[in-house]
Amino acid sequence: MSNVIAINAAAKKSIAAARATSDEMLLQDIAKGGRTAMHVLYSRHNVRVYRFVLRMVRDTTMAEDLVSQVFLDVWRTAAQFEGRSQVSTWLLSIARFKALTALRQRKHEDIEQEDVLEIADEADTPEASLDRSNTSAILRACVAKLSPAHREIINLVYYHEKSVEEAGAIIGIPQSTVKTRMFYARKQLAELLKGAGVDSIAA
Template sequence: MGHGLVEEDVSDEKLLQSVAEGDKAAMHIIFARHRKRVFRFIQRLVRNPAIVDDLVNQVFLDVWRSANRFESRSRVSTWLLSIARFKALNSRRERLHEGIDQEDALGIVDEGDTPDAALDRKETKDILRACINKLSPAHREIIDLFYYRESSVAEVSEIIGIPQATVKSRIFYARKQLARILVGAGLDAAATP
């Protein structure tokens, strides 16, 4: 049963080549490896929790169908997120009445916190999240990808499909805008990402 070890070692690129050849086992590994990341990414873009799973499945269905079109200039994970972004934005266009903003990953409290500190942290995060939600969609997306998903400038450029220089200036303006909103909300600019 040395199978588990094998799948740990196989790179995403190699797996995707196998997927392109119709290998279902390789597809299962890709799904297991990336499902959470794609799920969280879509969850932040789409406010309606009822459709997140459906969109995640559509992303992986696309991967299964178009694995042979993957160009190894980018990382597989980056390619997956660009497919996910496309699906999420399309679904948003179809459903302009978005549901309420789901409590997202930022609301998760640290087990080691005292109740007071946890509440403090959660309140700060809630204020921060509310402020981020006031940004323009383009700025919100940049902050989300760059700071919360820790994507590199190159990855952000690929996922959104804009030049790296544009990513950098957008990050710069998004931070300035966010700092202004935070100060207005009574949070020190030091709390910005």
């Protein structure tokens, strides 16, 4: 019995130590096969990755599957992380690639992704948006109506609090392009919000 207590105490101590460790250190441990480090990294970032992917694919089952794929990739390729960006930025880069691949594979279906977006847009009129319970729901509806490129920028910068530099690294575009897309995305979003009866919104 005392041995079991000692093992449990050691395990708790190991988990506590991992939780106090930086993401970069966790990846180093994962590269050596550290399961505790993998568990901690997953618990630290899985919700963020899930929300990011869900906004791209708009399918909860697919998003959950993609999150599993992302962290499986992390387990396999942790040693390849070179530290040029934050670990969270690296994770979202992997997630974005997986989501785009999944969307391309889905295009063989009878109806393409862009058609689905257009149908959703038609159903979601400004009047319907006004009936929503709060401003954040209206904001989400308006963000959904942006072009994929503009929606991605808003998603990264506002929802995931990424800098212009980090957003560029995730998408694979220059910072100047991020700024341009950001300008037009905000302009279009303001027009959509105005159309939905919201003249201004807190950042």
